[in-house]
Amino acid sequence: MNNSQKKHVFFRRVSTAGQDIITQEAADLPYREKIDQNQILLINEIAISANKKSIQERPDMKKLMSMVKENKIQTIYAFDRSRLFRDFYDSMQFFDLCKKHNVQIIYTSTGNGSLPATDDVFLEGFLYIFSDLEGKNIARRSKEARLRYPARKFGYTKDKETKSFRFDSAKSESVKGFFQELSSFDSLEELYTLTQKYRKQFNKKDEDLISIAFDPFYAGYDLSKGENKLQHVQPYISLDEFKLLQTSKAPYFKTFVERKLQLRQLDIYSPKCGICEKEMAFRINEVSNSACYICSNRVHSRISVSPCHIKSFTEFVLKNVISNLNSEKLLAQSLKSYRSFKAELTQRLKDAESKMNKIMEALILEDVTYSANWKQHPDYVQNLKLKNEYDLYVQKLNENELAFLTNKELIKTIQESLLDSLERNPEMLSGMLIENLWVYEEKLDVDIFFIEYLEGMDQELILEGIEAV
Template sequence: MEFEKLHVFFRRVSTKGQDIATQEAADLSYRESLNPDEVMIINENAVSANKKSINDRPEMQKIISLIKEDKVDTIYAFDRTRLFRDFYDGMEFTDLVLKHEVKIVFTSVGNGHLPASDNIFMEGLLSLFSDIEGKNIARRSGETRRRYPPQLLGYRNDKETKKYSKDSDKKEVIEQFFSALTEINTIDELHSLIKTFQKDLKCKSEMSLINMARNPFYAGHDLVKGINKLRHVDPYLSLETFDQLQKAKDELFKAYVNTMEQINVLVKLFSPTCGYCKKTLNYRQENTSVYGFFICSNKAHRKVKVKIPIIELQKIVEQVFQEVANKLDYKKLCSHSLESFKNIKRQTESEISIIELQIKEFMEEFLLGSNQYSEDWKMDPRYKKANHLKEEKQQLVNNLSQKEMLLENNKDIAQIVEKYLNNRSRVSLPLLYSLIIKQLIIYEQGLDIEVFAFDYLQNMQTELIYEGDESAWI
């Protein structure tokens, strides 16, 4: 029996409180006219097309896979916004359905929504308008949250009057915090200050206090678009004082946030174990330094102190990377190819994402700034640039496919890995770590590093001496 293509009914709601029943009712007549075996229903519940990209929407990925396999006849959706809000995602999807001759039916046509067409220019404009509408919705929601946050440290919200008054229990401490911020000059000083007030204000996260320091709400203003005074807010400091604080400390705040993000990455990445009890070491922050340390708190070996600063561990790992890069026998590493490819793929997909954003910007400029009735619209430099970027993207996709073939066939992996290690040893620590380091085992006076594919290292020392600030690690 010949395979019949599917009729896919797709519905999406953005939040848990929304009801999908309206979309079900709109496509009912279409479903009733079809053989049940041909019908596939896919619902996306509590999925915002504004906030999630196409790669983060598994149900939409399922539809795309079916289309690429030529298994879809028609897709039914309430309107364009149910499929996509993002302009570039919408255009990529339009290209795909046209290529595979898939029909699109909007079940709300007749309620102000235009039917789908194969006019790529028109679909581009409609996708752009949908993108703009979605961003306006997000903007309005964000503006409301900025001016009327559900809850904010140091404030009490009167829901009837919508006025924000200072929390008497925290008022004095917060005023002291803003005053103390003017006296600090280094990341470590800022960290020490935050740890002190974090305890006094009972904050779970350091970022809560950084966000407080950078939030003009505490000065009774919204500064996203101009200077807007919030008359329903009792400010902790004047706008002038707030501006002076930002000008003096903004770079310090940014440096602190970036440093904390890097540390969080390292903590999750390293996750070292104790050489005595085999348990994962805990990470502890210093009160006087932004950089903390790993330590084993198991009382079973209390006489043995298992502790290493995170910054020292990072330097040791980087030293191991350099040694491995110099000693690795790439020909024997072919059995490690599949794992290597997954990481290479992640890097390439990141580059593709950047190109996709650039394409989106050029296409937006082209669609808004071009005369659609012009006969030579294809000669527009913005249109040409977007097409050129699409070619670059396709080249990356093709290169990735070629690498996959090489890796799966265990061919030429030596050149790929060697080039990657030599060029990016200081750039992509998480990637190199996943490729090389299997386990970190910490002892009182040293550590063991278990390396993936250790059998493939030529003439490599089994002991490396690292001279740290306080001790030597072997």
Template sequence: MNLQSYYKYKVFLRRISTMSQDPSMQETADAPYRQQYSSKEIIIINEYGVSANKLYIAQRPKIQKLIKLIENNKVEVVYVFDRSRLFRKHYEGVFFIDLCKKHNVKIIFTSTGHQEASNNTLIEGVMSIVNNLEGENITKRNAEARRRFPGKKFGYIKNKEDRTYKKNPEKEDTILEFFNVLRKVETITQLDKLLRHYKKLFKKTPEKLLEMAVDPFYAGYDISDNENKLPHVEPYLSLEDFKNLLTKNVIISTYSHKKVALEREHLFQPYCSKCNKLMKFDFSILENKAWYSCSKKSNHSKILLPSRDLFSVVSATLSKAIEGLDTDKLLRDSRTYLNKIRKLVQRDLAAIAKRKEQIRQAIILENDDLVGWKSNPSYNELLKLEDYEQQLLKNITEKEELLLENKELSNLTKDYLTNSKEKNFTLLVSMLINRLDVYPEKIVITLNKFDYLSYLETNYNFEVSDLQ
């Protein structure tokens, strides 16, 4: 082991999607590898209760820590149980493989029989897509199981032996009353009054109460894909009454759409500047607002930031970052690289020309019979030199063509980043933004370092009118 690799860490990454899962299988699988190193050489990263299906790469702080270590050339090898423990989204997997390849980081899967990691981008890309599809299927199966056979459901008593759900006699009358009153609601004021009343009775948030209202389980059905009757469920209302509840009451029928829209505003992982902890995302469907706030357990005054304000600030910052992309520097570097190659090629061409002339003279001087000069052993060397000469000329021509393509590529890159703000905002955030710190009166955004963002300013002040 050379001196440079000795000071690089061996990272052991483990991930379980829920806290109910057992990480011991992953720990056992990487134990033989850990025994090869001293404790000073090892970094263990445990992602417990983290779903790679639900969270993007920018929303996983410990993966961000690993990426930062790799970018700083602090990692020699990453040990992980299998590809699914790294990422589920295929583009994130390809990004990570490319990052490791760039920084000469090995990836070793500790699961017995799992296909080894390779430097072949095509193979890893295909494996990432398969992994992505597998993750989506797992998510769908789990969601279906939760819809039809939830671990527990408010208002029901579950029989674990025959997996049936019976109404809870202690709550039955109140829940029936809840659905009857809900059918008569016509205004936001009436809905707010109803939710405040049953919030105390059921000890549930207004959002949870409205979730009950649009949950077909209480009608004994799963309607996510056609109308599937659940014979193991004793319903509180008929399917017809449930449909009427959704279709006739505009306030309730639009609830699900509002909820999804507000959940989609959870795009970031901001840190509280006072306690240095991730801020909590929350929303109110009735107020149609979402926000980030510091933990209730924090021993300082609460910091609250509307998610739409944060989106506006981040969006404006990304626009500035894209504007600051120094495409001229990219082209200058390309020209410098081309000139270096051209000098090396010209030097080799001069040496080849000199050697070719020496061979020709030797052939002429050594052969009295010029008719058979091609049979001279030196003639084969001459042919090889001419082939190599043509390869060098072709190489320099290709590099000159690439320089012309770089001019177009620099413009395409800027256009792509600009379009990504509209079409793939989350990916652009994960590419460019390293960290968000929220202060009572300001937001500090730390961008990832790129050679071609060298002229980007470090401080921007946005007026409220600039963010509208």
């Protein structure tokens, strides 16, 4: 692609939705006026923090880098280095990418002390380090500011002029009652009752309630660096009361959070109601330390099942599925897939070798930077890794091909492998072999993937008194 077909990209970024890009637009206007409009591409990243988000979380940046790799860009314009990246390693990766594809970078800011873009990898690295440090300092200062002057705080009203926080008259009595009850409960059951009560009053999740209980802001203090009294905050409790709450009730809070987390980790299935065919909701009961899937559709009676029951049932079904595999059908299909997979891997191996040769030639003959140590170039290292992986796969396939074709005992090996997977990771195997799990009032029903490879699975299976078709 010649330069007349390549794009001039004007890249702007603001960290929050409240910021605007007018300054950045004004700075790059003189450059835009000199370029054909058909060659201009505008990319505006709005409310994207380069401190908090990786490249994979920045779709516009991923688009830009993809276009650079495809040699579709001639020049990139940005206000300064910090608009592109804050992270040093991301910055250097981007710098190397642009240099490799002959993409010029121009910074449009004037009078703010930023240096123009250069081709010097050491100087750019040095400047990117400063940008990285500045970004981390901004994030730190922003966090400190939010601790002392949050945008909003439950139970408070904020005076924008004085930046003072005073009780919200509509919520203050409830918040006072919340802290009073927090200081007086003496058991995990009482804590569950308390959170259930204030979850409804405050319209907040349990995690939010625990967060309020651990927030020194409600005592009028910032404890992140010593004991800093917040004169602009009207406290709900004293500092001594807050400290006593943290020490005396901390074990209950910890157990509360851990138990809820353990219960949530039971949500690994996606059962559907056998009557209305809707996916069932996962519910936990902290008081009884239990969980269940439930369908409360009013058109039929309530249907529920415990995750433990589903686990027992699915493992029972999977064992029957594994033991009823049709070896002839499975081997025939596997052989077809095997040959297709081997052909694909062999072609990938050839492509990797070809690409490595091109990279090696380019690095030795063209790239002065890496000519002396071309074997350390990231592209070469990555492709060497891929080449070795494909080579190993093809070698293993060749070693096992004869055994695959002649060994009728292979199905036994497959079954043993599946049973081992059932033992180590039943959830994964369940997702591979079970298409749908239906729940009725008195039975569970499943749709099995690859049913054509099974034999003798049309009969009814019974598990612990509950029918499973």
